Amino acid sequence: MAKAPTVYDVAERAHVSIATVSRVLRSPDAVRETTRDRVMEAVRYLGYVPSGNARALAARRTNVIGLFFPGHDDLDISAALSQSAGAEVPIVVDDGSLVQETENLYFDEVLRGAEIEAWRRGFALMVAAGRGASREALVNDIAGRVDGLAVLARTVSDELLAHVARRIPVVVLAGSERDDGFDHVSASNGPGMRALAGHVLGAHGVRDVVYIAGPEDSPDDAERLDGFRAALHEAGIVESDVPVYRGDFTRERGRAIGERILAYHTPRAVVCSNDQTALGVLDVLEARGIRVPDDVLVTGFDGITAGRHSRPTLTTVHQPMVELGRAAVHAITARLDDPTLAAQSLTLPVQVVLRASCP
Known part of the structure; x- marks a missing residue:
């Protein structure tokens, strides 16, 4: 393999200093057009590529x-x-x-x-x-x-x-x-979930609701659960009366929890802490012939693309x-x-x- 050209090679061919070569490559508008053209011709002829490592070392940054x-x-x-x-x-x-x-x-x-x-x-x-x-x-x-x-x-x-x-x-x-x-x-996770859950409980008059949370170590999920609880309080619903299931933000886990919920009863609404979980719930409801939103309301959180194309399309909080x-x-x-x-x-x-x- 041929030796890679250096800034010294460019400077020699263009008959300029290495400082001028550097100025042309960093700030071309600061160099006279004739000089700039001569340097760039040398760069193209030699196939010179500036060393990112060298620039980083000089600037004490990695970029x-x-x-x-x-x-x-x-x-x-x-x-x-x-x-x-x-x-x-x-x-x-x-x-x-x-x-x-x-x-x-x-x-x-x-x-x-x-x-x-x-x-x-x-x-x-x-x-x-x-x-x-x-x-x-x-x-x-x-x-x-x-x-x-x-x-x-x-x-x-x-x-x-x-x-x-x-x-x-x-x-x-x-x-x-x-x-x-x-x-x-x-x-704004907490206020977003509070507004969404408030719509489910208020506009639709829902009392029979289930919440599917995410992983316990998720900071976003903790705020969303707090927002959901605030909506329950505002609707006059006792928090302990509402089942809360712990998911992991995946569609597969949403399906599994959906099956568990339906093994007990069919709630009027399922509020999910993220969209993937909600899509999993929709999969289960569709497979069982349960109509959404006629029989069960389902909501998510995130606003991912798949929610715009699910059957039915998914109500969510877009972040x-x-x-x-x-x-x-x-x-x-x-x-x-x-x-x-x-x-x-x-x-x-x-x-x-x-x-x-x-x-």
């Missing part, structure tokens, strides 16, 4: 932002990345036979937003996922390779985040604001998933520009979207 998500058996990060790399999320009309295709759209959309904002600001995005004892080692490893790190709330200990934050900016995604010194970016990713990257770059900024907490608004499953 890379890290994003850490927990590893789950149902989370295929590589598939999510392949979809998010400049491509729109495919529209899937699910006939009930698809599971994996729609399991991870929340992560996909957040990733896509982070990638878009990183590209706009001249950064690359490094994504990592890990579980159990490997998380600490993985977070330390990725933190040594990036200029800033965004992590999903409750996936990394505060002690580890504080250790990392001594060197690079740290942003926590999801969950409520905490006085921990980190920047936080989240969606700005792409904007969450973008806001996390924006917070990191803002702190890189000004490390003295006070810790910021940004809560993005949500919107209740009424569709056929609960008009």
Whole structure:
């Protein structure tokens, strides 16, 4: 393999200094047109590609932002990345036979937003996922390779985040604001679920309702459950009278819980903590010939694409998933520009979207 050309080769061919070559590549408008053209001709002739490592070393930056998500058996990060790399999320009309295709759209959309904002600001995005004892080692490893790190709330200990934050900016995604010194970016989960459940209980006069929550370690789910309980209180319904099932945010688990619920009775409404779970419930109701919304009302939360194409279409709370990713990257770059900024907490608004499953 031939030796790769260097900046010195370009400078020699163009009869300029290496500083001029650097200025042409970084700020071409700051160099005279004739000089710029001569340098670019040399770059093209030699096939020169600037070294990102050399630039990073000189600037003491990597120009890379890290994003850490927990590893789950149902989370295929590589598939999510392949979809998010400049491509729109495919529209899937699910006939009930698809599971994996729609399991991870929340992560996909957040990733896509982070990638878009990183590209706009001249950064690359490094994504990592890990579980159990490997998380600490993985977070330390990725933190040594990036200029800033965004992590999903409750996936990394505060002690580890504080250790990392001594060197690079740290942003926590999801969950409520905490006085921990980190920047936080989240969606309005509690008020969103409160408004949605209030519609189910108020507009439809429902008293016989079941709630399917997500995993106990999810900060978003905790806020949504609080919002649901607030709606019960406002409707004068005793909280202990309402069954609450614990899911894991997957469509498959939604199906299993749907079967358990129907083994006892058919409630008038099933309120779910996310869309995948609600889609699983719809699968079970359709298979049993139970009409939605005539017999049972079903709602979700997130606003994923599949909910717009389910049978019937899914009433949900749309949260700005792409904007969450973008806001996390924006917070990191803002702190890189000004490390003295006070810790910021940004809560993005949500919107209740009424569709056929609960008009």
